[in-house]
Amino acid sequence: MTKPILEISKIVTQFQAPKKFLSPAAPPVTAVNEVSFDLAEGEVLGLVGESGCGKSTLAKTVLGLYREAAGDITLQGREVSGVDPRQARRLRKDIQYVHQDPGAALDPWWRVGGILDEGLRIYGVNDGKERERRIDEMLEAVGLAASFKRRYPHELSGGQQRRIGLARTLILNPRIIILDEPTSGLDLSVQATVLQLMRDIRDRFGLTYLFISHDLSVVRRMCDRVAIMYLGRIVELGKTEDVFAGPRHPYTQALLDAAPSLKAGQLERAEMITGDPPSVRKVPPGCAFNTRCKYAVEACAAHVPSSETVEGRSVRCLRWREIAADMKAAPAS
Structure with a gap:
């Protein structure tokens, strides 16, 4: 990969709840919490996670529709963070957005x-x-x-x-396009056509994509790297083939296990993630995934894990080495 065209460093996005009459102001809700990543020119970076994890909020913060509460955004070597949304959109005109619902847009x-x-x-x-x-x-x-x-x-x-929607975005000559669930609601045959079109357009115009999707099969096909988000944080980031072949974070493993697949003409029973995602208003102490994680121990609820990078893979988990060893030792199904 070439030099990063976009650099995101410890971005925080918060929303203030409206104040009720004669009531104290509620604390702000943190939708994106210290997210960092680089986007190389010509790369397709996938952003994956359950609904409400902060994917679209992060994308709109990068675009300038939401103002970051903390952190730095650098576009083509130029600092573009720390300004009001209107000026941010002007500074970030090389970044354009394709909406999740094109009809409504x-x-x-x-x-x-x-x-x-x-x-x-x-x-x-x-x-x-x-x-x-x-x-x-x-x-x-x-x-x-x-x-x-x-x-x-x-x-x-x-x-x-x-x-x-793509034509309206391309006509402005962007360098980076944010694709928010670009295949949701489409028939499989139409999905394949749209994905091929996105590949062709990327090659023709030299574009860079931030690709938001719930569909792991689409992410695996389209993306060079993938970032897994949970409750506002990126918990794992790495090359797509590496993450799919050997997930290091238990949430990544749970997402992959939950995806249905066919083997020998039979639909395999997916292993569902237990429990519902916590509310962003009441994030559990320690690792936010500890309330749903089968590998969680007492320390997971006591300490917020920092992001650790090994061999180009970053993971935010206290026990990822033990988990990776267990996965490697487990017999293939």
Whole structure:
């Protein structure tokens, strides 16, 4: 990998609950807690975790929609953190976002051509012919004909809406694209088409992806590295093939065990993670996963584990060495 295009260091994102009349102010809720990672140019980094773990909040903090309470964000060697959201979005214009629900992100009263034209106007492209040329080029890049400019969002299928969302992002010439659940709600055949399109676009335009997904099979296929999040923290980060072949954090192992799979034409029984994720308002002391972890001991509830990096893999677990040894010694199923 080349020099990082994006560097995230100990980012914290908090939200303040509204104050009730004659009641003391509630403490802020920490949705992202000291998250650090680098993103190399041309890389696809997967971000995985259960709903509510902070994936989308982290992505919107990187984008500048949310303001970080602490930590540093460096984009192409330039510090872009510590400013108000409006200025942050201006400084981070090389980062763009593809929404999880493309239909909801497209104005139902505007035709596709107008939706794409709006972004170019906002970014200062005043020549009408140049805007028209770039719109046609982006539609062609995502596999749609120029005639789609005259359609409304409700006239498009889910896969076509995803393509329009990609076109609206690409038309602004970003360096980094954040893809939030880009295949959710799509048929398997459409998923495959959209994923291949994302690969082709990445190669054609030299893009870097931050890829948020619940689907482990998609992450395994698309991502160079994967980061596993739990209650606002990254608990494991490493090359995708290494993490899938030998998870070091018990939460990563639990996610992989919970994913259904087929063997010899039969659906294997998935091993579910016990219990529900704790609320971000009441994070358990020590390791946040200790209340659901089958490997937890007394020390896990007493100490917050720090992130330890060995051979390019980082893991946040007090007992990861013992767990990794147990996994290695366990007979293959």
